[in-house]
Amino acid sequence: MLVKKDPAYQLIRMLFLFSIVFPFLVLLLLSFSERYTWPGILPGNYSLRAIRSILFQRKALFFNCLFSIFFSVMVSLCTIMAAYCTAKWQSEHKESSLLSFCIFLPFMIPSSVFAMGAQILFLRLPFKNAYLSVFLSHVLYSLPYATTYLTEGMRNNIKRLEEQGRVFGASGFYLLFKVTIPLLFPYLIPAFMMSFILSMSQYILTVLLGGGKLKTLSLIMVPFIQSGERNLASVYGLLFLLSSFLLFLLMEMLLRGLKRREKVC
Amino acid sequence: MKKNFSFLYLLPQLFFTWLFLLALFLGLWDSFTVEGHVSIAHYKEIFTRGDTLPSIFYTLRISFLSSLFTLLLAILCSFLILHFSENWDSLKSILQLAIIMPHSLVALFLLFFLSQNGFMARIFYALKLISDQSAFPEFVYDRFGVGVILGYIWKELPFMLFFALPLAYSVDGKLGEAARTMGASPLYSFFFITLPLSIRQYLAAFFIIFSFSFGSFDLPYLLGNTTERALSVLAYQELQRGFMNRPTALSYNGIMLLFSLLLSFFYFRFLPKKKG
Numbered sequence: 232m233l234v235k236k237d238p239a240y241q242l243i244r245m246l247f248l249f250s251i252v253f254p255f256l257v258l259l260l261l262s263f264s265e266r267y268t269w270p271g272i273l274p275g276n277y278s279l280r281a282i283r284s285i286l287f288q289r290k291a292l293f294f295n296c297l298f299s300i301f302f303s304v305m306v307s308l309c310t311i312m313a314a315y316c317t318a319k320w321q322s323e324h325k326e327s328s329l330l331s332f333c334i335f336l337p338f339m340i341p342s343s344v345f346a347m348g349a350q351i352l353f354l355r356l357p358f359k360n361a362y363l364s365v366f367l368s369h370v371l372y373s374l375p376y377a378t379t380y381l382t383e384g385m386r387n388n389i390k391r392l393e394e395q396g397r398v399f400g401a402s403g404f405y406l407l408f409k410v411t412i413p414l415l416f417p418y419l420i421p422a423f424m425m426s427f428i429l430s431m432s433q434y435i436l437t438v439l440l441g442g443g444k445l446k447t448l449s450l451i452m453v454p455f456i457q458s459g460e461r462n463l464a465s466v467y468g469l470l471f472l473l474s475s476f477l478l479f480l481l482m483e484m485l486l487r488g489l490k491r492r493e494k495v496c
Numbered sequence: 497m498k499k500n501f502s503f504l505y506l507l508p509q510l511f512f513t514w515l516f517l518l519a520l521f522l523g524l525w526d527s528f529t530v531e532g533h534v535s536i537a538h539y540k541e542i543f544t545r546g547d548t549l550p551s552i553f554y555t556l557r558i559s560f561l562s563s564l565f566t567l568l569l570a571i572l573c574s575f576l577i578l579h580f581s582e583n584w585d586s587l588k589s590i591l592q593l594a595i596i597m598p599h600s601l602v603a604l605f606l607l608f609f610l611s612q613n614g615f616m617a618r619i620f621y622a623l624k625l626i627s628d629q630s631a632f633p634e635f636v637y638d639r640f641g642v643g644v645i646l647g648y649i650w651k652e653l654p655f656m657l658f659f660a661l662p663l664a665y666s667v668d669g670k671l672g673e674a675a676r677t678m679g680a681s682p683l684y685s686f687f688f689i690t691l692p693l694s695i696r697q698y699l700a701a702f703f704i705i706f707s708f709s710f711g712s713f714d715l716p717y718l719l720g721n722t723t724e725r726a727l728s729v730l731a732y733q734e735l736q737r738g739f740m741n742r743p744t745a746l747s748y749n750g751i752m753l754l755f756s757l758l759l760s761f762f763y764f765r766f767l768p769k770k771k772g
Binding site for chain 2: 240421475
């Protein structure tokens with residue numbers, strides 16, 4: 232009979248974890264590699280050339296990275312605000328399958344299908360702003376995920392605790408910041424991270440709607456992957472993962488700071 | 497009094513859904529019009545091209561196979577996870593880590609790992625299993641799409657587990673455990689009790705990933721063959737050819753849209769009914 236401490240099972244577990252961690256190690260390895268000539272299992276030469284060239288020489292690209300991180304953070308904030316409104320409505324009213332359909336529509340329709348139609352739509356609008364169109368489409372595609380997380384969060388009797396807060400005199404923004412948001416934090420954080428990652432990973436939406444003006448990290452990375460310049464692609468990949476990881480750490484610290492303040496009170 | 501204003505909370509979602517539907521409609525409309533009047537000339541044109549039908553079959557093949565294998569693997573993994581009572585919280589964070597990986601990076605890893613010039617090929621060469629670079633089987637850029645399928649499985653398996661496991665955990669904790677106390681073997685209690693009760697979540701996830709992989713662009717673009725291309729890649733390349741080719745590209749999209757809508761209908765049939 233299968234037992235948890237079985238070495239065979241532990242091996243499977245290790246393999247599974249390794250398959251998740253392995254890509255990160257590969258990225259790390261490839262970022263420092265120079266030439267990967269045929270029979271050698273590991274790359275032959277190592278150097279900091281790729282990293283140096285991105286951080287110091289291609290300054291414009293580096294600032295593009297920073298901008299795309301900032302852009303995705305803005306997208307995530309907007310997504311969370313919109314998702315919060317929808318989740319609040321859903322928690323107070325009867326379950327509506329039509330609304331669920333509307334929320335999950337971007338889940339089901341591929342982004343390339345939407346992108347080409349959206350190109351036509353945004354060209355016909357009086358104000359043609361590439362940033363706005365990309366921003367709106369990123370929010371659109373992150374909304375289903377964020378709404379799912381926040382609806383789940385809203386199920387934990389938020390309304391009752393909010394009413395308690397009102398009984399004690401809190402109202403408006405004070406209520407929002409001191410009661411609702413701390414209660415929702417365990418759900419706001421995954422929603423934020425998910426929207427951030429989704430926005431950063433979007434390729435076809437940004438390519439088609441940005442019209443070349445908007446360069447996100449994905450847009451810079453993909454040509455390098457295609458061309459076979461593995462070291463540069465890996466450095467950008469690492470930048471991508473590093474920025475997500477740092478953001479995640481920031482959120483965790485915020486969450487812990489809030490929890491500590493709660494305990495003190 | 498409050499009820500009158502609560503619809504305001506729905507405005508953001510309504511705005512975005514309306515934007516979405518408008519964009520879809522405009523794309524569809526433009527694919528059906530030729531210089532002002534309705535016609536299916538664009539669709540006729542793409543079907544007379546030699547590569548549209550093979551592309552549809554290719555796209556169907558890679559998305560169906562990848563989703564099917566993901567479903568089977570997810571069921572197997574769920575059994576192992578439930579049987580060994582893995583901690584859900586730590587598993588959740590690991591699964592999220594895998595889900596957040598962008599498709600382009602997955603393509604990079606597969607290229608590094610499975611290409612004829614890649615890591616596995618070199619290990620095989622060192623172990624004297626192959627004599628030359630070209631003796632290693634083609635996993636990427638091949639006609640069947642193996643690399644693309646593997647990439648989809650790698651990305652979608654954590655998603656399916658993330659989506660379906662919570663329900664399986666709760667069913668297993670109550671009814672599965674009850675069955676085991678009455679003498680059912682773990683295998684029996686999973687496949688005949690837990691699985692049938694939670695299969696709706698698995699199938700809902702199946703349709704989501706089927707639809708997603710059908711229209712997805714990144715993986716087939718980076719790992720696909722030049723002769724056999726996915727529908728989304730065909731549409732993109734058509735668009736790149738010029739402004740005048742946009743309606744043709746939109747007709748490719750029309751096919752993808754039709755298929756996605758069909759699949760979403762199935763998804764909503766399988767959507768788990770919420771209790772109470």
